Amino acid sequence: MTLIIASQVGLLLGLLALGAVALSLARQIGVLHERTAPVGGLLQQARREAGKVDRVDLDAVRVDTAAGFAGSLRLLSKDRALALLFVNEECAVCKSLLPGYAAAVRRYQALPLVLVGGAASTALANFANRHGLPPERVLASADLAVSLQVMQTPTLALLDTQGHLLERVRLRGPAHLAKTASRLAAA
Numbered sequence: 570m571t572l573i574i575a576s577q578v579g580l581l582l583g584l585l586a587l588g589a590v591a592l593s594l595a596r597q598i599g600v601l602h603e604r605t606a607p608v609g610g611l612l613q614q615a616r617r618e619a620g621k622v623d624r625v626d627l628d629a630v631r632v633d634t635a636a637g638f639a640g641s642l643r644l645l646s647k648d649r650a651l652a653l654l655f656v657n658e659e660c661a662v663c664k665s666l667l668p669g670y671a672a673a674v675r676r677y678q679a680l681p682l683v684l685v686g687g688a689a690s691t692a693l694a695n696f697a698n699r700h701g702l703p704p705e706r707v708l709a710s711a712d713l714a715v716s717l718q719v720m721q722t723p724t725l726a727l728l729d730t731q732g733h734l735l736e737r738v739r740l741r742g743p744a745h746l747a748k749t750a751s752r753l754a755a756a
Contacts, residue, residue, distance in 0.1 A: 625716045627732040632713060635697040635704035642713065642732075645683075650729050652682045652753055654746075655714055657722040658696055662742065666723055667700045669743040673750040674706055680753055687711045725749055 627643035638645060645651075654670060656663035674682055684707045686696065697707040717726050723740040740746050 623734055625713070625728060625732040625734065627728075630710060630713050630716055632708045632710040634709075635694040635702075635707040638705070638708075642710075645708070646681065646728075646730070648730050649681050650727065650735075652680055652750070653685050653713070653717075653726045653728065654682065654740075655685045655717075655719045655722050655724045655726065658686055660722050662740075663723045666740065666743055666746050667702065669746045669750075671700070671702055673747065674703060677750055677753075680750065682706065682750065683708055685710060685713055687714065727753060 625642070627646060628641050630642040631640070632642050632645055633639045634645065642651075654666070656666065670682070670684060673680070684697075684702060686707070686709050694704060694707075696702075697704045717734065717737065719726065719737075721739055723746075725736075725738045725740055725746070726734060727736040729735055738745075738749055740749065
């Protein structure tokens with residue numbers, strides 16, 4: 570009989586310990602949820618704010634091209650609209666766009682399509698040479714990406730002559746770049 574009572578007491582203690590562990594895990598999950606919830610909210614707020622960008626000060630944004638130009642974006646644009654393709658040198662999708670970018674530059678010479686990376690000018694010049702890109706159409710400017718609140722690459726942004734953001738498109742691949750470039754050239 571004592572053996573049955575001892576097993577019942579052991580079972581009850583084990584059940585209480587299991588309940589305490591379950592409550593402890595539930596508390597930890599709640600704490601983690603509270604800690605990560607603001608991050609998700611901040612990202613959503615940043616995405617909403619990114620949609621509100623409507624103009625870039627062309628005189629204030631400094632750029633460096635792979636051809637050696639260093640100055641304001643207004644001097645680079647020469648009072649023309651700009652189609653800015655934001656890429657990251659390590660992005661696989663961005664690298665897949667490079668042949669299509671080079672073809673679009675050759676095909677639509679009137680369209681001022683400019684490749685924008687965040688690298689230093691020497692690294693950017695090497696990047697342009699390695700991929701056979703025209704160095705005057707390859708520029709580095711982290712300020713420009715911040716000004717336009719570009720959060721992902723590859724992204725194509727179209728600016729008018731006054732720096733107003735006309736369109737911003739997150740590109741999905743080479744076919745999407747070709748379609749967007751032909752649409753912009755026709756406009």
